[in-house]
Amino acid sequence: MVPLSLVRPLPAPPPGNSRTRGLLGLIGDQVPVRRHVVHAGEAVYRAGEPFAHLYVLHSGFLKIVSTSPDGRFHVVGLHFRGDWLGFDGIECGHHGCDAVALDTGEVWALHYGTLVQACMCDVRLLVGLHAEMSRALGRGRESLLSLCTLPAAARVAEFLCDWAQSLVGQGQRGDQFVLRMSRAEIGNYLGMSLESVSRSMSALVRARVIRFTGTGRRNVLIPDLDLLCAFIRDDAAQGS
Amino acid sequence: MVPLSLVRPLPAPPPGNSRTRGLLGLIGDQVPVRRHVVHAGEAVYRAGEPFAHLYVLHSGFLKIVSTSPDGRFHVVGLHFRGDWLGFDGIECGHHGCDAVALDTGEVWALHYGTLVQACMCDVRLLVGLHAEMSRALGRGRESLLSLCTLPAAARVAEFLCDWAQSLVGQGQRGDQFVLRMSRAEIGNYLGMSLESVSRSMSALVRARVIRFTGTGRRNVLIPDLDLLCAFIRDDAAQGS
DNA sequence: CGCCATATTGAACACAATCAACGCGTGTGG
């Protein structure tokens, strides 16, 4: 992780999303922000490292990887621009997961102790921070729900849906984007083999709810997001 | 949910666990606590209800049930004595899940706004609260990990392991306890059919890592917790 | 005692994993 600068106040922060934009506005110059550039494959933090900072993803994408003592590992979360990271370290003083960049991006590090001090002076900041944690919790539960209740194709469909909606939430176009993960990574995240991901994608194309554009099979086009959502429902109902 | 009393200060609070005991100590009489008794099947809160309180489970067990718009539902969490509940409501002002008692128990309700005010005066309280949220986040990730990387029998074994360790954390005996959930509920929680739970349990008995005591098959005895953990590892390795 | 909910067990089936082959694009070296 390459430190970029330690700036205070911040030079016109380009928005992540409205939530975080607001939160960072509240922070203002009370908490120094250290900016880092991360390249694909590099970690923002790793399991076991002492916890001291929370991070805001300013650009790029990252995955959260959880590893068990006996070596099993799994992508337990994905994060986009504007998302907060590192809450998992508060409990026991060290991080419990790896946060690994999937793409070149920029991360803003906020010293937790300092941030807490700032929270003591501004309720809105405190509640905003809680809301971010709350959001992280809720997202984890949604993952769990789809993992347990949806067949493979629907899980992939929902994955694409979520990705699209995240992009829209950032003000980017959600109907056409490039997946930043290999089939293997997607499969790990969704709890299935890479072959199943591939087959599911092909099925989605056959069902006309997505298309691949250009060369390579990572450029996804979603003609109609509602149609994709309908596919999820239908495929879920299949099983019952 | 039956209101029991609105007491301040609290009458010698029997401990949930050391963490929460400490946290509640910090709160002291700054935040009024409303105590409720919940019976099996009753909800502490339901999805969609406006969020105003956080809850501490003082006794009993409860499950968190997440439901999707299209009717799929799933047990996404279990909570024991001393656990905090309701964080999911902070983000959007209303709860995203149901919290349903599995057993008669007592829940302490703390008004979130008041709690936040108290946090503004005591950093330890604030950080302690964050630690509880952090813990909730971490537990969700562990669920995800075992759900995706473990075969059915190992998942059931880990479930029993977790349950035992939770009991030990509360100062209760972890080698012998009564499951408060039906096979169907366990199966829903672990992402498998009730038949698979039953078969897995039978397999665990055959492997001599658990036994059923007394009448009914909900009284579990774990002769050696390490042996049960070893079973998880072995069964996980099986697949690879 | 008999009913109902719950649990166990067996047999057939299905979905996804695994094993394997092939295609495609990219980058490298002869």
Added chain:
DNA sequence: CCACACGCGTTGATTGTGTTCAATATGGCG
């Protein structure tokens, strides 16, 4: 410039774990 290797993705064949359907216990409770 072409040959080749390599990573990645797709697709087919086969296997296996877990689901589903069904029958049979078991226990709680009126």
